[in-house]
Structures are given as C-alpha cells and as structure tokens.
Amino acid sequence: MSTSSLSAIPPSAATSPKFIVDDYLTCLQVVMVNTTLPANIGSAARAMHTMGLSRLTVVDPKLAIDETSESHAAGGIEVLSSANVIPTLETAINDCQLVFAASSRSRHMPRPVVTPTQAAKIMFDFIDGQNLLSANPPNIAILFGREDRGLTNEELAYADYHIQIDANPAYPVLNVASAVQVIASFIFAYAQTHLKKTNENNLHQGSHPLLEVHLRQQWDEPAITQQQLQQLIQRTTTLMIERDLADSEHLKSLPSRLSRLASRMQLDQKEYQLLSALIAKLLKD
Numbered sequence: 001m002s003t004s005s006l007s008a009i010p011p012s013a014a015t016s017p018k019f020i021v022d023d024y025l026t027c028l029q030v031v032m033v034n035t036t037l038p039a040n041i042g043s044a045a046r047a048m049h050t051m052g053l054s055r056l057t058v059v060d061p062k063l064a065i066d067e068t069s070e071s072h073a074a075g076g077i078e079v080l081s082s083a084n085v086i087p088t089l090e091t092a093i094n095d096c097q098l099v100f101a102a103s104s105r106s107r108h109m110p111r112p113v114v115t116p117t118q119a120a121k122i123m124f125d126f127i128d129g130q131n132l133l134s135a136n137p138p139n140i141a142i143l144f145g146r147e148d149r150g151l152t153n154e155e156l157a158y159a160d161y162h163i164q165i166d167a168n169p170a171y172p173v174l175n176v177a178s179a180v181q182v183i184a185s186f187i188f189a190y191a192q193t194h195l196k197k198t199n200e201n202n203l204h205q206g207s208h209p210l211l212e213v214h215l216r217q218q219w220d221e222p223a224i225t226q227q228q229l230q231q232l233i234q235r236t237t238t239l240m241i242e243r244d245l246a247d248s249e250h251l252k253s254l255p256s257r258l259s260r261l262a263s264r265m266q267l268d269q270k271e272y273q274l275l276s277a278l279i280a281k282l283l284k285d
Helices: 011-015 018-025 038-050 067-081 089-093 116-131 176-205 226-242 254-265 269-284
Strands: 028-033 055-059 084-086 098-102 140-144 161-163
Touching: 018 116, 018 176, 028 038, 028 089, 028 176, 038 055, 038 067, 038 176, 055 089, 084 089, 089 140, 089 226, 098 116, 116 140, 116 161, 116 176, 140 176, 226 254, 226 269
Parallel strands: 028 055, 028 140, 055 084, 098 140, 098 161
Antiparallel strands: none
C-alpha cells in the first residue's frame, strides 16, 4: 500500500511508525458479493481509501465496473482500478484465515455476533499473533452482501464472526457502500489505540507486541485457511455418509453445523494435518 492511501491520518500522527499501520491494514480485504449497482462499488472504494484500506474484491457483480464506478470512487480510483473481480466467493476467500460478514439481522445457524469495534480488536490481535508465527502476513476478509438482500445463509456460514452495526431497530439496513464506510471507520479508529498500545509495549518488551487474551485462541502454529476448512468439512461429510451417519440426499444443515464447529475449534496447521490423516485413514478402511 502506498502512503497516499493513508491520507486520512492527521499530521499529528506523523511521529507514529506508518509501516505498522500498513502492516495491519494490508491484511484486510473488503469483499463485495454480487453487487447490482457499479456506483456502489466505486463508493465503497472511496470509503476504503479514506480509511486506509486498499484491497477490494468484487465477487460476481451483476454489472461490471464502469464509468459510474469511477465517478463515485473520486480519490479512491486507485483502490477501484486494482480491485479483483472473482467469479465465486469460495475462490475469493480460499486463502483467508479469518472471515467476517456484515449482517443487519440474525440468520439461521447464527455465528458469534460482534460490534465493529469488537471486530477490529479481534482482527488486530489475530494479526499480531499470526505475525509471530509466520513470515507471511495473515489474510482477513470482510464480506458485504447485495444491495437488496445482503448475504445468503450459505454465504454467512463462511464467516467466523458476523458484524452488526448499531442502528435504528425499525430499519437497521444500510446501503452497502455506507456499511463499508462505517465498518472501515471503526477499524481505522481502533487502529490508533491499538498501535499506541503496541508501540508502548515494544518500548518495554522489545520488538514483539504484548498479546492480549481475546475471543479466539492463541496458536503455536499458523491458522488454517478457508480452503483447508472447507476441505475438512467435505471430507468429514463424506466419511459420515460412508459410515451411514448421514444421508447424502438429506444433509439439511449438516455442512453448516460442521462449518460452525470447525470455526469454533479454531484449528491450526498441525491440528488440520492430524484430522486430515485420521479422516483419510478411516475413509480407506
């Protein structure tokens, strides 16, 4: 990310190490799913740029990015021009270790619901923990749904956490670009507090930040990706079908329950390898 994408940082923050801001924000990608209006994609890109985010992924848009997207992007044209257009959500989040979904209401098979500030804390603490384990920065996705009906239950099931913005209960629905703006704003605001605390800890404890306990466990190995999670769910489902523990034609909510269970277990790479080997052995026998 270029320093120009951090133009919202006030001059008073110039003494802070901006490369740390970059290290956090470049781990985050906004994923817009099946958008209808190209203008909303541009408005989201502008909102992201204002809050220092640069990675935009657009999944199967109904209409392609066009001149209305560019006009609404304004100063965020660089974010828009570098956006990735991906055919499926699965492909977009395959290499993500942590996924959030913006949702205005509870759905079937709910996941943990957090506020934007709680989400930001989980993201930044997760990045701190993963950076101590691997030279590769973690990849975190924030999903935003369609203008008319948001994300489907199946899409929401990919998320480890659902983000809900406090709003008028009689009508808690935001325009998708506005939702991007609000959540990105909370993330950027939280970054200032988190970075100040991290810098203070670094002064007293060396180069590693002091990790706090949060909703997710701390690993001694890197976390698994969404692709690995989905593979594990598919293999477990296959095993249950073969052992007559599930009916292949009437799975109902089994995949969603396995997904939620695996997300709650918060597997790391070693645990994934152990379970994969066990399932492979049982499938072979």
